[in-house]
Amino acid sequence: MANSDQNPRRFAKKIDRLLEKRVYRSRSEFILDATRRFIEKHARVGKLFQPHTLSFQNGGKPLRAKIVEKPKYQVIGPLKRFNQKYTVLSRTSWDPSFQRLKRKYKKTRNERIRKENSLEDYALRDASWYVANTLGTFAGFMHGNDGLYSWKSLEASEESLDSELRFRKVKVCNPAAMSTKIKSAGRFYGADLVGITRLNEFWIYSHSYNRLTGQNDPVRLSKQYKFAIVMAIEMDYDKTATSDIEASAATGLGYSKMAFVSSLLAQFIRNLGYQALPCGNDTALSIPLAIDAGLGELGRNGLLITPKFGPRVRLCKVLTDLSLKPDKPIDFRVQEYCEKCKKCLENCPVHAISEDKTANAITMSNNSGILKWPVNGERCFGFWCETGIDCSICIKVCPFNKKR
Numbered sequence: 001m002a003n004s005d006q007n008p009r010r011f012a013k014k015i016d017r018l019l020e021k022r023v024y025r026s027r028s029e030f031i032l033d034a035t036r037r038f039i040e041k042h043a044r045v046g047k048l049f050q051p052h053t054l055s056f057q058n059g060g061k062p063l064r065a066k067i068v069e070k071p072k073y074q075v076i077g078p079l080k081r082f083n084q085k086y087t088v089l090s091r092t093s094w095d096p097s098f099q100r101l102k103r104k105y106k107k108t109r110n111e112r113i114r115k116e117n118s119l120e121d122y123a124l125r126d127a128s129w130y131v132a133n134t135l136g137t138f139a140g141f142m143h144g145n146d147g148l149y150s151w152k153s154l155e156a157s158e159e160s161l162d163s164e165l166r167f168r169k170v171k172v173c174n175p176a177a178m179s180t181k182i183k184s185a186g187r188f189y190g191a192d193l194v195g196i197t198r199l200n201e202f203w204i205y206s207h208s209y210n211r212l213t214g215q216n217d218p219v220r221l222s223k224q225y226k227f228a229i230v231m232a233i234e235m236d237y238d239k240t241a242t243s244d245i246e247a248s249a250a251t252g253l254g255y256s257k258m259a260f261v262s263s264l265l266a267q268f269i270r271n272l273g274y275q276a277l278p279c280g281n282d283t284a285l286s287i288p289l290a291i292d293a294g295l296g297e298l299g300r301n302g303l304l305i306t307p308k309f310g311p312r313v314r315l316c317k318v319l320t321d322l323s324l325k326p327d328k329p330i331d332f333r334v335q336e337y338c339e340k341c342k343k344c345l346e347n348c349p350v351h352a353i354s355e356d357k358t359a360n361a362i363t364m365s366n367n368s369g370i371l372k373w374p375v376n377g378e379r380c381f382g383f384w385c386e387t388g389i390d391c392s393i394c395i396k397v398c399p400f401n402k403k404r
């Protein structure tokens with residue numbers, strides 16, 4: 001906090017003046033806001049992230065996260081919104097070339113259960129996906145706006161003693177203070193990192209795809225949804241390090257937590273009188289939203305790299321019309337580090353990760369217009385089907401993936 005705030009009497013008077021002016025409604029609101037400003041100030045000079053980045057030496061200098069005005073990715077253009085129908089996962093339900101792979105996946109999985117005696121591992125793994133696969137509509141792998149990801153509250157207000165709450169809309173005089181509250185609620189519900197960005201419409205899917213019905217409807221979001229609250233959920237370090245059935249259990253638990261955390265945060269916002277759309281993998285591209293919200297940078301492995309957990313996180317988001325103060329992107333020299341490192345490229349068993357950057361799509365499942373190391377999702381998914389389990393090698397081997 002500023003020097004003048006270090007004298008307790010002057011600090012108390014300052015709060016009183018601000019309360020009189022109605023800048024803040026309570027002392028705790030002021031303190032929360034001052035804490036937020038303190039964190040921002042120190043993150044800007046690179047102090048806060050130092051413990052997590054110290055071990056990454058670049059010519060002897062420790063890498064530090066700086067807050068920057070613009071995200072570090074390069075838009076070459078033209079940008080076009082991506083149709084969810086063309087993701088590898090959607091293609092498993094309509095593209096004939098994926099049918100053999102799907103059969104292979106099931107066969108290998110059954111064989112592994114029989115021959116490797118891995119029934120218990122798969123049992124643990126499948127159970128960790130339970131919330132995602134039932135209440136979370138496959139964690140929004142398909143369409144959104146369903147189950148826990150419903151865009152309206154599922155609570156029957158007439159049955160709730162607390163329903164009065166819904167008739168009072170909270171006035172937002174200070175979007176920064178509201179952002180602090182939203183972030184602290186997100187963490188309270190279980191998110192490990194929370195960031196806020198203005199919603200860039202290019203990251204919204206042009207069409208959603210329902211893998212059960214084959215429906216491919218345009219995504220038409222009202223302009224009122226100006227902000228995305230992006231949340232990262234850490235996945236278990238030791239389980240991810242197996243990069244096998246146990247790693248998939250960590251992934252599944254992440255998916256179940258996504259449905260839980262995003263639906264609770266959306267309900268909190270609705271209780272304040274605003275609209276909130278909880279999203280898993282549906283509706284929008286999570287990685288560019290997370291980068292815009294200051295959670296990290298894009299790595300060569302095609303994943304969001306965070307200063308605290310590296311790429312070992314799952315992402316979900318809540319889109320809202322609540323007035324918030326967006327965060328700024330960060331730079332901790334991931335792109336520069338990836339130029340030399342190449343560990344993900346060297347360890348990917350099917351060479352799905354690229355040597356060179358391009359802004360062109362390398363398969364029908366890539367978007368174009370952004371300069372990045374493209375990932376061949378067809379090869380990646382093909383490997384999962386060969387092994388009967390999804391893969392996490394490019395998370396495991398990344399030097400930014402550190403045990404806390």
Ligand code: B12
Binds near residue numbers: 089258
């Ligand atoms: C479909 C999908 C896949 C497909 C591949 C993508 C494809 N081509 O279809 C398959 C099933 C193979 C897959 C694999 C994996 N996935 Co995946 N996947 C998705 C999903 C559901 C949709 C992404 C999409 O639409 N891709 C199609 C086009 C856009 O792909 P693309 O052009 O190659 O672009 C990729 C990146 O460059 C980036 N991106 C896209 N546009 C832009 C724009 C800018 C400016 C930037 C900077 C980046 C960026 O996002 C895309 C991610 O696939 C997202 C969730 C979501 N809604 O974002 C999770 C997601 C990206 N996957 C995730 C993960 C972790 C994985 C795996 C490690 C598997 C695992 N163990 O969980 C591997 C890693 C593969 C890799 N190295 O990229 C996480 C990433 C978390 C993180 N730290 O970033 C996400 C966000 C899911 C989640 N809930 O957390 N995935």
Ligand code: SF4
Binds near residue numbers: 392
């Ligand atoms: S998840 Fe595995 S197969 Fe897919 S890109 Fe990463 S290392 Fe390669």
Ligand code: SF4
Binds near residue numbers: 299301341342343
């Ligand atoms: S393994 Fe190396 S090259 Fe790949 S994303 Fe991590 S730091 Fe970048």
